[in-house]
Amino acid sequence: MPPTNKQVTLAARPSGMPKESDFKLVEIPVPQPGPGEILVRMLYVSVDPYMRNRMNDAKSYAPPVQIGGVMGGGAVGKVIASENSQFAAGDFVEGLFGWQEYAISNGKGVRKLDPALAPVSTALGVLGMPGMTAYVGLLDIGKPQPGETVVVAAASGAVGSAVGQIAKIKGARAVGIAGGKDKCDYVKKELGFDDCLDHRDPDLAARLKEACPKGIDVYFENVGGAVFEAVFPLLNPFARVPVCGLIAQYNDTAATVPKWASSMMRTVLTKRLTIRGFIVSDFAARHADFLRDMPQWVREGKVKHREFVTEGLDSAPGAFMGLLKGANFGKQLVRVGPDTA
Amino acid sequence: MPPTNKQVTLAARPSGMPKESDFKLVEIPVPQPGPGEILVRMLYVSVDPYMRNRMNDAKSYAPPVQIGGVMGGGAVGKVIASENSQFAAGDFVEGLFGWQEYAISNGKGVRKLDPALAPVSTALGVLGMPGMTAYVGLLDIGKPQPGETVVVAAASGAVGSAVGQIAKIKGARAVGIAGGKDKCDYVKKELGFDDCLDHRDPDLAARLKEACPKGIDVYFENVGGAVFEAVFPLLNPFARVPVCGLIAQYNDTAATVPKWASSMMRTVLTKRLTIRGFIVSDFAARHADFLRDMPQWVREGKVKHREFVTEGLDSAPGAFMGLLKGANFGKQLVRVGPDTA
Numbered sequence: 001m002p003p004t005n006k007q008v009t010l011a012a013r014p015s016g017m018p019k020e021s022d023f024k025l026v027e028i029p030v031p032q033p034g035p036g037e038i039l040v041r042m043l044y045v046s047v048d049p050y051m052r053n054r055m056n057d058a059k060s061y062a063p064p065v066q067i068g069g070v071m072g073g074g075a076v077g078k079v080i081a082s083e084n085s086q087f088a089a090g091d092f093v094e095g096l097f098g099w100q101e102y103a104i105s106n107g108k109g110v111r112k113l114d115p116a117l118a119p120v121s122t123a124l125g126v127l128g129m130p131g132m133t134a135y136v137g138l139l140d141i142g143k144p145q146p147g148e149t150v151v152v153a154a155a156s157g158a159v160g161s162a163v164g165q166i167a168k169i170k171g172a173r174a175v176g177i178a179g180g181k182d183k184c185d186y187v188k189k190e191l192g193f194d195d196c197l198d199h200r201d202p203d204l205a206a207r208l209k210e211a212c213p214k215g216i217d218v219y220f221e222n223v224g225g226a227v228f229e230a231v232f233p234l235l236n237p238f239a240r241v242p243v244c245g246l247i248a249q250y251n252d253t254a255a256t257v258p259k260w261a262s263s264m265m266r267t268v269l270t271k272r273l274t275i276r277g278f279i280v281s282d283f284a285a286r287h288a289d290f291l292r293d294m295p296q297w298v299r300e301g302k303v304k305h306r307e308f309v310t311e312g313l314d315s316a317p318g319a320f321m322g323l324l325k326g327a328n329f330g331k332q333l334v335r336v337g338p339d340t341a
Numbered sequence: 342m343p344p345t346n347k348q349v350t351l352a353a354r355p356s357g358m359p360k361e362s363d364f365k366l367v368e369i370p371v372p373q374p375g376p377g378e379i380l381v382r383m384l385y386v387s388v389d390p391y392m393r394n395r396m397n398d399a400k401s402y403a404p405p406v407q408i409g410g411v412m413g414g415g416a417v418g419k420v421i422a423s424e425n426s427q428f429a430a431g432d433f434v435e436g437l438f439g440w441q442e443y444a445i446s447n448g449k450g451v452r453k454l455d456p457a458l459a460p461v462s463t464a465l466g467v468l469g470m471p472g473m474t475a476y477v478g479l480l481d482i483g484k485p486q487p488g489e490t491v492v493v494a495a496a497s498g499a500v501g502s503a504v505g506q507i508a509k510i511k512g513a514r515a516v517g518i519a520g521g522k523d524k525c526d527y528v529k530k531e532l533g534f535d536d537c538l539d540h541r542d543p544d545l546a547a548r549l550k551e552a553c554p555k556g557i558d559v560y561f562e563n564v565g566g567a568v569f570e571a572v573f574p575l576l577n578p579f580a581r582v583p584v585c586g587l588i589a590q591y592n593d594t595a596a597t598v599p600k601w602a603s604s605m606m607r608t609v610l611t612k613r614l615t616i617r618g619f620i621v622s623d624f625a626a627r628h629a630d631f632l633r634d635m636p637q638w639v640r641e642g643k644v645k646h647r648e649f650v651t652e653g654l655d656s657a658p659g660a661f662m663g664l665l666k667g668a669n670f671g672k673q674l675v676r677v678g679p680d681t682a
Binding site: 006007008017018019020022023025041042043044045046047048049051052071075077078099100101117118121122124125126127129130131132133135136137140141154156157158161162165166168169179182183186190191192232233235236237238239240241242243244247250251261264267268269270271272273274275276277278279280282283286287289290291293294295297298302303304305306307309313314316317318319320321323324325326328329330331332333334335336337 | 347348349358359360361363364366382383384385386387388389390392393412416418419440441442458459462463465466467468470471472473474476477478481482495497498499502503506507509510520523524527531532533573574576577578579580581582583584585588591592602605608609610611612613614615616617618619620621623624627628630631632634635636638639643644645646647648650654655657658659660661662664665666667669670671672673674675676677678
């Protein structure tokens, strides 16, 4: 009797937290590889928070899983038959094989693993997508500087644990947030974070303030919700908030943060928005460039401008009040002196 | 009789929109410059939206104006007496002289202007702080690409008018929002924006969608409130939102956007926060760096990690549901095959 391929498929789109009946286990015959294809027998299937979004029938950064379709996701397996010259039986590989015991692949996006270098399971964790998420999110967006404070939630998880430790490598203070004493102890004692708070603590906001006496310079956002609310008031000027996940909000039907803000953060994530405050003086180093380009653009007629001038210093309050209502038309000025230039 | 120096001082901190009685006009004798000082007679006093925040007794990016203090701000004037070797009587200068007819200065932060190059009033507008705000906000944060759509409100104003025109210089489509037909006509016909909408239009959201058929790639935020609400759903993936002002919210006592979101945007501005969504695959170019650094950090014990493994593919839904509740402790994996590596 040939072996069967067990698959976990999506039976129904969850409302709120997924439940058992949203999934269906099916068994089909193990497929055979065609020309250019490989057959992979799975060793590890990854389970990641982002999959919750794929279960919705909503536009996100990846198409949703179809009803009846195999749950997608990264997995590690062994090639057991190959019709593709780039792979041989016995190769360990990582790819988006989904929640099933066997998968056929044409080899695209499949990466060979060397089990002598590291246990192959790490290709789904610290040396895989979660590790890479921590690496680029923290280093390329968070840019922690020595002495700065980095906060990350789900701190014992695949992404959070790497974020805090890379922050330490870069000389920053790492404060984690995790669920329960065991996880917090692990984060502090094993991973070497400077502190770790329990997100179930009713005084999370106050505890976080104590744990971050100099405020927060980088908040690596992977949970959203109540943790974001506690973090937000503590962010320092010029803080960076890479947003890579919002697990606390994925199952929201009744939002825990005000609906509008919550929806805004979801969009920041799925559309990879950058929202950045600035004051012109932050860019003093660009002043010479400005003084090179703008007068030329004005001379060339590429930048036109208009002034809206009221007369006499006495008119300043009125001009200002008008400005706040949009009564001006162009750059609001108050002419004061008798002579002009 | 010696001339007097008229000053506009802050009489009271406004609640909501400022009113006449929040200001007081006073007259004092014109001061005389001491050693190292100059006496400036004002020609133009600038009136800018940011001044509204300085009238509050609240921490922002600059200290508040004191009650009884002269309203601060940029101004252009002529040096009429100098005890400072760097300035001579007759020099045109720009500096933070505030709302008054005469000012004493030690010359710090004071810039000499050449009236032959441009009318001196432009040092407060297109060639001054507002122009520089448009320049750095759009080019350094917004980074408009040819063919992209840039939206800016207060489009006939000092900052907005420069933003849209620089966007055009960079080959982007510029859509303005302004108050009323006259301003919109000017923005379209004189400044060359591709379109301009009236923010008073009750169908602003629908009109904006029509005007931006390919969505919005850069929203230069200088007003907040209802315009931000209309813009937000139209932002494209990877859109950039430089936030340099929120004039629609400066006088909010009852917020027009939900309170939490409004307060969040204020903080994004005053603290110059960067909020940026990302997906790991956006940073594919960094994968080689990751594969260089992370395995080494793991080997050196600088990055520890932990796996949380359940057995058999059947356990995947339960593992996933547990993950969403934080039941896992470390990277969640499902072990599927009989052999491991």
